[in-house]
Amino acid sequence: MDEEPLPGGFVTEVVRVGNTVRRRPAERAAYVRSLLTHFARHGWPGAPRHLGTDEQGREVLSYLDGHVAWQPDQPPTVGDDESLAAMARLIREFHDLTAGTPLAEGDEVVCHNDLSPKNTVYRPRPVAFIDWDTAAPGRRVHDVAHACWQFCGPGPEGPGPDGTGRRMAVVCDAYGLVAADRALLVETVLWWQDRCRRGIEEGAAGGDAAMVRLRDLGVPAAVGAARAWTTAHRPALEHHVTARPRG
Numbered sequence: 001m002d003e004e005p006l007p008g009g010f011v012t013e014v015v016r017v018g019n020t021v022r023r024r025p026a027e028r029a030a031y032v033r034s035l036l037t038h039f040a041r042h043g044w045p046g047a048p049r050h051l052g053t054d055e056q057g058r059e060v061l062s063y064l065d066g067h068v069a070w071q072p073d074q075p076p077t078v079g080d081d082e083s084l085a086a087m088a089r090l091i092r093e094f095h096d097l098t099a100g101t102p103l104a105e106g107d108e109v110v111c112h113n114d115l116s117p118k119n120t121v122y123r124p125r126p127v128a129f130i131d132w133d134t135a136a137p138g139r140r141v142h143d144v145a146h147a148c149w150q151f152c153g154p155g156p157e158g159p160g161p162d163g164t165g166r167r168m169a170v171v172c173d174a175y176g177l178v179a180a181d182r183a184l185l186v187e188t189v190l191w192w193q194d195r196c197r198r199g200i201e202e203g204a205a206g207g208d209a210a211m212v213r214l215r216d217l218g219v220p221a222a223v224g225a226a227r228a229w230t231t232a233h234r235p236a237l238e239h240h241v242t243a244r245p246r247g
Contacts, residue, residue, distance in 0.1 A: 020051060022058040026133035029059065035103055035110060035135055036061075042097055046090050046128045064128050069117035077124045078117060084151060084167060085174035087126040091115065091147060092175045094129075095140055104137050111138035116150035141181040145188035147171060154189060154237065155226030161233040165240025172241055179242070186230065186237045193227035 003015040003022070014023045026032060036050040049062040069078045077083055091112075098110035112119075113134040121128040152167040153159050159167070172182055197220045203211030214220070230237070 016063055019063045021048065021061045021063050022054055022056075023061070025053075025057070025059050028133070028136070031103075032132050032135055033059075035098075035132060038101065038103060039094065039097065044093065044097055046094060047132060048128070048130060064121045064130065066121040066123040066127060068119075068121055068130070074117065075124065078122060079151070081167075081170050083122070083125050084170045087115075087120065087147065087151060088144070088171045088174035090126055090129065091143055095143065107137035108139045109137070109143075110135055111140075111143040113138065113143070113146065115143055115147040139181075140175075141177065141184050141188050142192075144171065144175055144177055144181070145185050146192050148185065149189045149192055149226075154230045154233075155222075156229050158229075161236035162240070164233075165237045168237060169240045169243075182241050183238075185241050186234050190227060190230055190234075193223055193230065197223040197227065 003017050006014045006016055006021065014021055016022075033050050036047055039047045040049050048064055051060040051062060054060050067075075067078075094112070095109040098104050099108060101110075103110050112129055112132060113136060114131060115129065119129055119131045120126050121130060148154070148168045148171055152164050152171065154164050154168075158164050168185065172185065177185070200211050200214045200220045200223075204215040
C-alpha cells in the first residue's frame with residue numbers, strides 16, 4: 001500500500017498508509033503507548049489508537065479523519081469562540097481521565113505538553129489531539145496555558161491585549177479552570193515561551209537537526225517576540241482571565 005507523507009511535522013516524519021499512520025517511536029514511546037491504551041480502554045475518541053508496530057519497526061496508529069490546522073491561514077471556524085471552547089473541553093476530558101491514575105505518577109493529571117492547532121483535528125470543530133510524544137505527568141494549568149499561548153495569539157501578530165485576553169478567558173471558562181490556576185495562567189504562558197525558545201536554541205547548538213531547522217526558520221526569535229509582548233501586556237491579560245466566571 002502506498003505511503004503518503006503527512007504535512008506539518010517539524011520534528012518527526014509521519015506517513016499515512018490506508019487508515020493508519022506510521023512513525024518512528026518517540027523517546028518515551030512506552031509511556032505514550034500506555035496513555036493511548038488508557039484512552040482506548042475508556043472509549044475516549046480524542047486521541048488516535050495505538051495499533052502496534054510494522055515490519056520497519058514504526059509505530060502504527062489509527063488515522064483520524066479531519067482537518068489539521070498546520071498552516072497559518074485557516075478557515076474562520078478554526079479560531080472562533082466555539083472552537084476555542086470545544087478545544088478546552090477536550091483538554092478537560094483527558095485531564096479528568098488521567099487524574100488519580102498511575103499514569104499521572106502522583107501529579108495532578110497527564111499533560112499533552114504540545115497543544116496547538118497543528119496538533120488538533122477539526123470536523124469542523126476540535127474533536128481530537130494528535131502527537132502525544134511529549135505527554136507527561138503535570139498540572140492542569142500547564143496544558144491550559146500552552147493552549148492559550150498557541151490558540152489565543154499572545155504576541156505582536158495576535159488580536160491585541162483585549163482580544164487575546166478575552167480569548168484566553170473563553171478557554172478558561174470552557175475548561176472550568178479554578179481561580180488559583182487562573183491567577184497563574186499568564187505566568188505559565190511566559191514559562192512555556194521561555195522554555196520553548198531556550199529548548200530550540202540549546203538543541204540547535206547541540207546539533208539536533210530538527211532544532212537547527214526551527215532555529216534557521218526564525219522560530220526562537222518569533223517566540224522571544226511573543227514573550228516580550230506577553231510580558232508587556234501581562235496586567236491586561238490577567239485582568240481578563242481573573243475577572244471572568246470561575247469553574
